Amino acid sequence: MKPGRRIGAPRSEDVRPQRGRGAVSNPTGRYEPRVRETDPELVDEPREIRPETILIEDKSRSIVSTNDSPDIGFDASVNPYRGCEHGCSYCYARPTHEYLGYSAGLDFESKILVKRNAAALLRAELAKPSWKPKTVAFSGVTDCYQPAERNLKLTRGCLEVLAECRNPAGIVTKNHLVTRDADLLSELAKFGASCVVVSIPTLDAELSGRLEPRASRPVRRLAAIEALAKAGIPVGVNVAPIIPGLTDSDIARVIQAAANAGATFAGMTMLRLPLTVAPIFTAWLDENEPGRKEKILNRVREVRGGKLNESGFGDRMRGHGIYAEQARRMFELSCKKHGIASKGPKLAAAHFRRPRGPQGELFET
Secondary structure, three states, rough: OOOOOOOOOOHHHHHHOOOOOOOOOOOOOOOOOEEEEEHHHOOOEEEEOOOOOOOOOOOOOOOEEEOOOOOOOOOEEEOOOOOOOOOOOOOOOHHHHHOOOOOOOOHHEEEEEEOOOOOHHHHHHHHHHOOOOOOEOOOOOOOOOOOOOOHHHHHHHHHHHHHHOOOEHHHHHHHHHHHHEEEEEEEHHOOOOOEEEEEEEOOOOHHHHOOOOOOOHHHHHHHHHHHHHHOOEEEEEEEEOOOOOOHHHHHHHHHHHHHHHHOEEEEEEEEOOOOOOHHHHHHHHHHHHOOOHHHHHHHHHHOOOOOOOOOOOOHHOOOOOHHHHHHHHHHHHHHHHOOOOOOOOOOOOOOOOOOOOOOOOOOOO
């Protein structure tokens, strides 16, 4: 046995790519102590595994996470799910699954932890006298409108609490399912307390299907922008991630299409490949874009100071150097041309009220 791989975890080269999954491997998590390796001389062909999505109970006793990062426009967030079935091959959140004893590869998109009591936990948090009304962001880590949400409605339950309390909510998603909750978001919008950001890295449906296999296709995301805008909800687009040498040429087209659909603001994020995301995305390139692999990775290094990732504040979302500056300039010119702001609205918490019910009735204001 060698350290660093989970027993029975297939090596990257032992697994065939699966339709509907983004990762092409299931590498051992960084914190796993042992591994069983396969002798390549004894294997004729890569093994084919078909991981079904498994929902796992998350027994967390709190729901609101906080951060003090200057790169993020919020300091409180709610994540009803850990792991994400959308399966985006580049997702920066993949390494978070390793803390749970799973792989950042196929495990991340097939073993989904769900917080079934998310709404109750949020209600209890907002009922505390110590809670100071502030924007609660959704999808700070994994998408709150991933496929499981259609039936579980954990995000909707949380939004019901926020709408009752008139506490501001901001959402980032890649799924048209967000339109289901337009009633709650519209109610919050009456108090200047909601906005939605739809992430669209490319308008190429075929490429999107390979990069983000279980997320809504670009045309559906544009339809979501249009529906939310018509419902009176401030909605924007995030051109994210910009993948140098692959999706960068779509910046202007994404901004134009989103503006035409009703987006009033926009943002952009440059690709970063932290920790185990780098080999997972590289394996995806080997399988999907072998002819452009080196160009893409070299461009990423160009905007990341010679590396595939930067963790320092400031540059980690933007990148630096000539290429990154050209991308930012294209983004800014496109926003100006189509009359949309390059930053979202500031949400209001002035109408906040404590929740009613068992946890909140003693504190109602």
